Amino acid sequence: MDGLRKDQSLVGATDNINEETNNITQKVISEGGEETMVPPVGNSIHRSSSRPQLDLSGAAIQGNFEERDPTILLPNQSDDISHLALDIGGSLIKLVYFSRHEDRVVNDKRKKSAKERFGVSNGNIRRTFPILGGRLHFVKFETAKINECLEFIHSKQLHRGDNDNAVIKVYTMFEKATGGGAYKFADLFKEKLGVSIEKEDEMDCLVAGANFLLKAIRHEAFTHKEGHKEFVQIDHNDLYPYLLVNIGSGVSMIKVDGDGKFQRVSGTNVGGGTYWGLGRLLTKCKxxxxxxxxxxxxxxxxxxxxxxxxxxxxxxxxxxLSASTIASSFGKAISENKEIEDYRPEDISLSLLRMISYNIGQISYLTALQLGIKRIFFGGFFIRGHAYTMDTISFAIQFWSKGGAQAMFLRHEGFLGALGAFMSYEKHGLDDLMVHQLVERFPMGAPYTGGKIHGPPLGDLNEKARWIQGPDLVCSNQKGTYFICNLLQISWMEKFVRKGIKITAPVPTASPRTTGLGGFEAPSSKGDTLRCDESNLNVGVLHLVPSLEVFPLLADPKTYEPNTIDLADPNELEYWFTVLSEHLPDLVDKAVASEGGTDDARRRGDAFARAFSAHLARLMEEPAAYGKLSLANLLELREECLREFNFFDAYSTIKHRENEASLAETRLLTLIEGVLAANIFDWGSRACVDLYHKGTIIEIYRMSRKKMQRPWRVDDFDAFKERMGFGDKKHQRHKRALLFVDNSGADVVVLVANSLPALNDVTAMELPEIVAEAAKHCDILRGAAEAGGLLMDAMINIQDSPREKSSSTPLMVVENGCGSPCIDLRQVSSELAAAAKDADLVCCFNILYIYLVILEGMGRALHTNYNARFKCDALKLAMVKNQRLAEKLIKGNIYDCVCRYEPAN
Ligand SMILES: Nc1ncnc2c1ncn2[C@@H]1O[C@H](COP(=O)(O)OP(=O)(O)OP(=O)(O)O)[C@@H](O)[C@H]1O
Ligand SMILES: CC(C)(CO)[C@@H](O)C(=O)NCCC(=O)O
Ligand SMILES: [Mn+2]
Structure with a gap:
């Protein structure tokens, strides 16, 4: 790797870091006998819990340690990082790699009993990989700078393969690659990385990648017309045939009829390479x-x-043809006595872009027409998520087909080939991964690393994107905490935490006059700001969670839409953005306090606020940037951002205090009232947070409980009471009730809880302890918890000898698979899915009415799922703590209560 040097742009930024790491390095003798510098390793190494872990033992600086930015070799790096696949094209190298999810802490008392009761295995047994789940990362490099790519692979040890598999325990000394470069650069890979390239056919890969994306990602394909982006719901049973037009350096047109069934029907040499090549010559662009x-x-x-x-x-x-139609691209240049310098580079670039885009659009249309195909998907990095390019192509297709054919684009446009190559690793079994098993995240980068603030200020998300790739590795000694940078390793967050830097959301420029094609107006989105390439990829890290399932009690998963508020409405969008922005300072305070209010916590809090604000600014400008936007996504993004900055439970202090206070507070109305009044605890609501300043929450709870007068705004209590057997009619008892609990505190009546903390919501991990504490005050609860195996002593009994049947209803705790205040019931944990099925009852739909689903709280019952229909009885309970939502959803007011009972029909 001697020949591999770092990107110059990293040099300045890494200066200080190297100074410091040098102070803490120590001499060791490497295997080869040379002295190398290594950072002190051992128990002083902090590992980020949300990222791939690195094994630093035996770490050695490669090559000359006088180098400013030496590569650090991690010979024993073993776990977590897995396969890599490449698509090496004429212009760009695309890299897709997989990293394992770190195993979560499994000191989870309730797990065993839940497993025993519901018979859940770890996810889907059909597959051997990636049962553990993991993340798919997307990175690209210029082909001309292949060394950067090699260095990246080396520094992340991606070429060592999936070697944490104890059975295999061999390094995968080959890697899958496609594109012309798989042939051209095979020797270079062998020489520099010692790996053999296993070549996969380029067209095979493009098709495999496109089919995978279209089937596995909910918001992958979209139309783009006149600046307006709209996601297209792809029906898996009605996908083929389609025309895939991949605009790379050159253009390939492929008719796709099924998995592995395709034919390259056409192509054109006038493509992305033409635009960039000619454009570079004519404009001197860099x-x-x-x-x-x-x-x-x-x-x-x-x-x-x-x-x-x-x-x-x-x-x-x-x-x-109207007067403004282009009759001849570049045609004016013939008649005038002008030289290249006499033309504005801006005009040249636009002329070229339009020429090439229209041409590709027209050939695509003709090809589709010839084959009788109506749908055309465009991929390749020429598109580059650029609104004007997409509008131009859409316009051409629309114009020539007179609306008969439709152009669609793909969010992972440039990665089709690389994804296809990745999927050719047979054992991944990715091909039958389902939509609900993929969660896309937009991490804000590295967790906190401590130390001084280095480098230039970070302007916006665009800049951040360049820093997100590195696994984070931090060393500390008595002098402080330092981080070591391998490639792209320097923490962008360090830059992020700097004070006084405004996060800049790019401002759209005014649209200048354009000319049309075929007498039609030209695409209107020309003036949109071009975002930096990295962030404009508009792809996040894809988390593969094979254990996610569709909630079995949903009446119709196909038509299910969790969200009640439409953020496509600009007013709604602005309103909720304002709510989230205004709430931010308070959230930061809580988060910082949850970690002891240390300097470190403060810096991370600051960085979190910047990161989240930057996401908001980005989304405000382009709501569909990360796929279809919903309030649930936004709230989840906020939690994800907190986790990115190592705030694992921002409301932990508050939760503890409230749990303690509420447990001292001890039939149907009382219970429902209690739940509703207790739903006042909501650290996600501005109004509530203001209220809390006026007293302790338990006081507010007592007050709201006193005021709790029926009828509530939505009041199906009588129907529910009747169903519960307090009327004249006889009803069969519910066999199983699934309570989706909300807050920590007084309203803990549990079954289904969050997997990860979000706001002040109680988690599945916390519940057994809370239940145990509450059981001290209530025999019924104690019996139930024992019967459900929730109490420690009861657990022992269950394990040792099958306990004689208890007369109590067992109380179980299952995790829902989310870390957000909202819930998308298309993506729940396998544990919850199992709890919602009953081994004996599966497929006996007529018997499902004896189930009861209770959704509690604003996030789960109002923001999402208020309109969700279930196969069984459902009760939705919440107090509305937002005036606007109250008006919109229930035509009521803030603090109104909702008790919506919907019997199974
Ligand atoms: N940062 C970039 N650097 C260079 N080209 C870019 C960049 N971003 C977008 N492009 C455009 O994308 C094109 C390359 O697209 P893509 O990566 O899909 O093709 P390729 O695989 O390199 O080419 P081919 O498949 O024809 O071998 C370039 O020719 C250029 O038009
Ligand atoms: C040669 C490939 C397939 C390499 O990716 C691509 O650049 C391409 O499809 N070029 C167009 C070649 C043609 O005229 O059909
Ligand atoms: Mn290509």
Whole structure:
């Protein structure tokens, strides 16, 4: 790896770090006998809990340690990082790699009993991999800078393969690659990394990648017309045939008829390489992005010969061409006595972009027409998520097909080939991964690393994206905490925490005049700001969670839509963004306090606020940037951001205090009232947080409980009471009740709880302890908890000897698979799914009415699922702690109560 040098842009930023790491390095003798510098290792190493872990033992600096940015070799790095696949094209190298999820702490008392009772295995048994789950990462490099790519692979040890599998225990000394470069650079890979390239056919991979994305990712495909992006719901049973147009350096057009069933039907040599190549020569641009950006300020009419130029300003209406139609791209350049310098680079770039985009659009249309295909998906990095390019192509397809055919784009546009190559590792079994098993996340990068603040200020998300790839590895000694950088390793967060830097959301520029095609107006989204390439990938890390399932009690999973609020409505969007922004300072305070209010916590809190604000700014500008946006996503993003900055339970202090207070507070109305009043605890509500300043929460609870007068705003209590057997009619007892609990505190009546902390919501891990504490005050609860195996002594009994049947209803705790205040019932834990089925009852739909689902709290019962229909009885309980939501959803007011009972029909 001697020949591999770091990206120059990293040098300045790593200066200070190296100074410090040098102070703490120590001499060791490496295997080869040379002295190398290594950082002190051992128990002083902090590992980030949300990221791949690195084994630092035997770490050694490779090559000359006088180098500014030496590569650090981690010979014993073994776990977590798994396969890698490459697509090495004429212009760009695309890399997809997989890292394992770290096993979660399993000191979870309730797990065993839940497993025994519901017979849950670890996820889906059909597959051997990736049962543990993990993350798919997407990275790209310029082919001309292949060394950067090699260095990246090396520094992350991606070429060592899936070697944490105890059975295999051999390094995968080959890696899958596709694209022309798999042939061209095979020797280089062997020489530099010692790995053999296993070549996969480029067209096979493109098709496999496209099919995978279209089936496995909910919001992958979208249309883009006149600046408007709309996600398309793909029906898996009605996907084929389609035309796949991959616009890379050159363009391939493939008719796809099924998995592995396709034919390359056409192509064109006028593609992305043409735009970038010609554009570079004609404008002297240094980068593709610069060229694309120029086009946004261009006016092609100064170079293109328009119909009007030929017809003396008139339309040629007889054949339907308006005066502003481009008659001949670059045609004006022939008639004028001008040199290249006399043209604006902006105009040249736009003229070129339009020429190539229209041309590809037209050939695609003709090809689709010839084959009788209506749907055309465009991929390849030429598109680059650029609104104007997509609008131009869409416009061409729309125009020529007279609306008969549709252009669709893919969020992972450039990674089709690399994903296809990745999936050719047979044992991944990724091909039958389902939509609900993939969760896309937009991590804000590295967790906190401590030490001084280094490097230049971080302007916005664009910049952050360059820093997100590195696994984080931190060393400390008595002098303090330091981090070591291997490639891209320096923490962007260090930059992020700097004070006084405004997060800049790019501001759209005004749309300049453009000319049309075929007498139609030109695409309107030309003026959109081009975001930096990295962030504009608009792809996050894909988390594979094979244990996620569709909640079995949903009446119709196909039509299920968890969200009640439509954030496509700009007013709603703005409102909720404001709510979240205004709530931020308070949340940061809580988060910092939850970690003892240390300097470290404060810095992380600050960084979290910046990170989350940057996401909000990005989404405010382009709501569909990360896929279809919903309030549930936003709330989840906030929790994810907290976790990114190592705030694992921002409300832990508050939760503890409230649990203690509420346990001292001890039939149906009382119970429901209790739940509703207790739902006042909501650290996600501005109004409530303001209230809390006026007293302790338990006091507010007592107060709200006193005021709790029926009828509530939504009041099906009588129907529910009747169903519960307090009426004249006889009802069969519910066999199983699933309570989706909300807050920690007084309303803990449990069954289904969050897997990870979110706001002040109680988690499945915390519940056994709370129940045990509450059981001290209540015999019924104690009996139930014992019967459910929730209490420690009861657990022992269950394990040792099958306990004689207790007369109590067992109380169980299961995790729901989420870490958000909302719940998308298409993605719940296998444990919950198992609890919602009954081994004996599966498929006996007529018997499901004896189940009862209780959703509690604003997030689970109002923001999401208020309109959800179930196969069984359902009760939705919440107090509305937001005026606007109250008006919209129940035509009521803040603090109104909802008790919505929907019997199974
Ligand atoms: N940062 C970038 N650097 C260079 N080109 C870029 C960049 N971003 C987008 N592009 C465009 O994407 C094209 C490359 O797309 P892609 O990676 O899909 O093709 P490729 O695999 O390299 O080419 P081929 O498949 O024809 O071998 C470039 O020719 C250029 O038009
Ligand atoms: C040669 C490939 C397949 C390499 O990816 C691509 O660049 C391409 O499809 N070029 C267009 C070649 C043609 O004219 O059909
Ligand atoms: Mn390619």
């Amino acid at each position: 980068s593709f992005d610069e060229l694309l950006e120029l086009s946004q300020r261009g006016d092609n009419s100064s170079i293109d010969m328009l119909v009007g130029d030929i017809y003396g300003g008139l339309d040629y209406s007889k054949i339907g």
